[in-house]
Amino acid sequence: MKRWGVTALISVLILSAVGFWGYKEYRDKIMLETYVNNRYQMSFYNLISRVQNMEVLLAKSLAVAGEPEDTMIFSEIWLQSEGARENLTQLPLTSNVVGRTAKFLTQAGDYARVMSRDINTGGELSDKEYQTLSSLYKQAEQLNRELHNMETKVADGKLSISELTQAAKQELKKGNTTNASADFQSINRDMQSFPTLIYDGPFSDHLDRAQPVGLANKPTSxxxxxxxxxxxxxxxxxxxxxxxxxxxxxxxxxxxxxxxxxxxxxxxxxxxxxxxxxxxxxxxxxxxxxxxxxxxxxxxxxxxxxxxxxxxxxxxxxxxxxxxxxxxxxxxxxxxxxxxxxxxxxxxxxxxxxxxxxxxxxxxxxxxHKQRDIPNPKITAAEARKKINKRMEVIGSRLAIIPTDAGQERFSYEITGQLNGETYLVYVNAVTGKTDQVLKLILAPNATLTM
Amino acid sequence: MTWSDHTNRKWKIGISIASLVVFFFACFLLCNPAYAEDTTLYWGSSGSKVRAVQQKLKDWGYYKGDVDGYYSGNTAAAVRKFQARHGIAVDGVVGTSTRIALGLETIPKKVTYTTSSNGFVSNQDSVNLLARVIMGEAADEPYAGKVAVGAVMLNRSRNSQFPNTLAGVVYQPHAFESVTNGQYNRTLDPEAIRAAQDALSGYDPTGGCLFFWNPSKPVSAWIWSRAVVTQIGNHVFAH
Structure with a gap:
């Protein structure tokens, strides 16, 4: 009897210890899960508010005349859309579910950035640009509406963002979309209908179609x-x-x-x-x-x-x-x-x-690479030097053709100068006299790089 | 012996006469200021200096005519074009500044300067991040396959459908299995670091791909709808 009692006591002790340990582990797991889900919730809610800001700002952009002081609105659109893209891509969704939506956010922001640059240099909004802005506005409005519909479901408890984590895992394995990400998928599908956007920026659709020009036609076996x-x-x-x-x-x-x-x-x-x-x-x-x-x-x-x-x-x-x-x-x-x-x-x-x-x-x-038709510069090197900061000590200048991020080329004076012990390369357009680009020369012990 | 001495003397006389001639000729050149300063070339000039100018202009594509040593209207036009490109007064006349720009005369000693930089700019963070994912995803792949995996991540960060930073791309949920399961936290080998550096310097064996997967492992059916570009080692790369 005594032996039995001791054994039972030890077993109970062990069991309760294991039970306690298990409970603690379980509690930790729940805590971690809650923490991760809260991060996702934050991304989701930030996404909604940023897309809403985009909608409002795009609407405002349609109301302004395109004066230099309106650049603020366009810069704000860029800021909001970059934030929205970051929030969207932090959600536990695979790229086939969010890719097209992310592309819309990127292009809307990039287009606004290019607009802000153009109107700042005195250009007016053309009819075509106005139409593009209207269609961006409509798309942002639709996206905002759909996200708000999703939010209603989340608030009602019909949809959980945390479900997405599980769903995405299954999706990767089985290849079929589950309920939870279906909403995002349908948004993504709506985005497919958005027309290709061609403009003077790095995310313009025309850049995908670039063809090599430096190759002869002779086939190689x-x-x-x-x-x-x-x-x-x-x-x-x-x-x-x-x-x-x-x-x-x-x-x-x-x-x-x-x-x-x-x-x-x-x-x-x-x-x-x-x-x-x-x-x-x-x-x-x-x-x-x-x-x-x-x-x-x-x-x-x-x-x-x-x-x-x-x-x-x-x-x-x-x-x-x-x-x-x-x-x-x-x-x-x-x-x-x-x-x-x-x-x-x-x-x-x-x-x-x-x-x-x-x-x-x-x-x-x-x-x-091709033979280029280089025009004669409209301004002299001395005139170009006047365009840069007076505090900069000019070391040299030469002519160069530089690429723009939109795949175009500019004919510029490359002016090397020093300021506060740092070396800079300033590119002054040889035709318009405007500053095209500023690069800072990074001189590490093992490198000279331009950034 | 004697005849060789004789010839030696003859040689010596010859050499001294020759050097005298050269000396007088040099004197004539130097003492004749009109000749020495007459290096400015203009419409109507001719000679080897014109030929040198024409050759330079022709090499660089300004001048289309013959290198004949005659400073004609064509030569003047080419000189004007050259001057306009180099920020020299456009007069069609080859003076000192134009000759320097043409590389026919050395530039007068310039003030030397030292380039320096105070800022702290480094790509160490990107190299580490890339190398870790290369380690996690492509440890057993050939070298080009490692660079390719690094290039895909950099291509994503420049693409509109993905996050716009390298960290955003690496840590995008469900983007890379080795990041999801923590396998990318292994010790780096030198080849992974080298591959990361090559990818960052711009090498891209995939020509702009955004996806890669191992075709022998189960993957989502959707991924096969992408346009496959190439296969390197065990990985298929696609747009």
Missing amino acids: ADEARNIMRQFIDTEQDKDYRVQVTGRVREKIPSYQIELLPPQGTAGRIMGNVSERGDKVVWYLGSRAVGTPKITLEQAQTKAQQFLESRGYKDLVAIYHQTQNGMTVFNFAPRQEGVILYPDQVKVTVAMDNGQVIGFDARGYLMA
Whole structure:
């Protein structure tokens, strides 16, 4: 009897201990879940209020005349829509459920930003721009209404944002949409009907359609492509690479994917693409381990320049470089009539242990390079210098063609100046005399970069 | 022996005569101020200097005519165009400043300057974040496949359908399995860091892809509706 009693007592103690531990774990789990769900709820409610602000601001934008003082409204739309995009993409939903909605938010904000820039420089709202703003307004209104409908369901307890977490997991596994995300999905579907938006900004739909202009029309066969890559790469001690075409790449520059395998037992696979027309190497990257640096930056740059020249990339100027992990990436741009063409860049990575070129990328060059019709500047370099801050000490100026974020090109004076010990590059439009862009030169011990 | 001495003497005389001639010629050049200063080229000038100018202008695409050494109207037009591009007074005459700009004369010693920067700008945060996801998603992939995974994340941050920051993309709920299950928190190997750096310097083996998945693992049917661009290692990449 005594024994029984002791055993029972111990069992009860153990059981209660386990029970207590389990309860504590359970409580912790509930707490964590509540915490996570609260974060999601916050994102959801922030999303609603930001979309509502967008609706109101877009309505206001239709009422103003497009005077420079109205830029505030447009900047505010941009701010609200960027916030809304952040909130939306923080919800536990997969990108196929929110992608189109996020795109609408991005484009509405980006369009407003471009409008604010344009009216600030004295442009008036055209009829077409007015129509675009109206359609953005209508879409924002619809989105706001649908989100508010969802909010009603959430408030009534018919829909729970926390359910989305579970739902998305199932969705990933089974591929069918569950009730909870169906509302978001239907919003996303409505967004499909929103027309493509073409304007002077980085998220304009026309940028998806960019085609390479730097390629000849001659078709390249797979066999030719193999040889082109074999001849092009900077081989290390004439290794006997086995070259094979491993597939096709259906990107903007349709290419053959080529792999170069070193002899057995040695490391350093090289992979790259050769364009399907025009016989060009688009990029390649080696993967051999790089030892301790033995060559100087100048030697590496000479090596990079020689590599490019021997492969048909002549008269290129080194524009910036960065050394990391014993490798230096150099960026080069070509010149035409003394004008630097920044959109047509070529990248070369040099291993600092033996100077081998282990990476090359000409995508920018092949997409953009062509003979350009460069006009004569309407303003002189001296006039351009007057446009920049008087406190800045000008070091030099030269002409350049720079890309805009909307895929266009501007003809500008690149003025290098120093202010408070920092170096800046200011781009003054050589035709209009307006400042196009300001870059700050970052001079780390291992790099010069422009940002 | 004697005849060789003789020839040596002959040589010496020859050399001294030649150097005298050169000396007098140089004197003539230097002492003739009209000739020495006459380096400004204009319509009607001719000679090797004009040829040099024409060659330069032709190399850079300003001048379309023949390199014949005659400063004609075509040459003047090309010079004017060149001057306009380089912020020199547009007069069609090749003076000192134009010659310097053409690279035919060295620039007078300029004040040297040192470039410097006080700010703190670093991409260390992006490298770490990218490398961790590359480690989590593509640890066993070939090197190009690792760079490709990094490039996809950077492409997303520049796309309108995704968050606009790298952290937003990495931590978007359900975007990357290794982030969801915490596997991306492993120790980084040097190759993952190198791949992250290459992706950040602009290498993109996928040509702008936004999705990748392993076709041998179960994935949502929706993902196959994307336009497949290429396959690298075990991953399929798509727009």
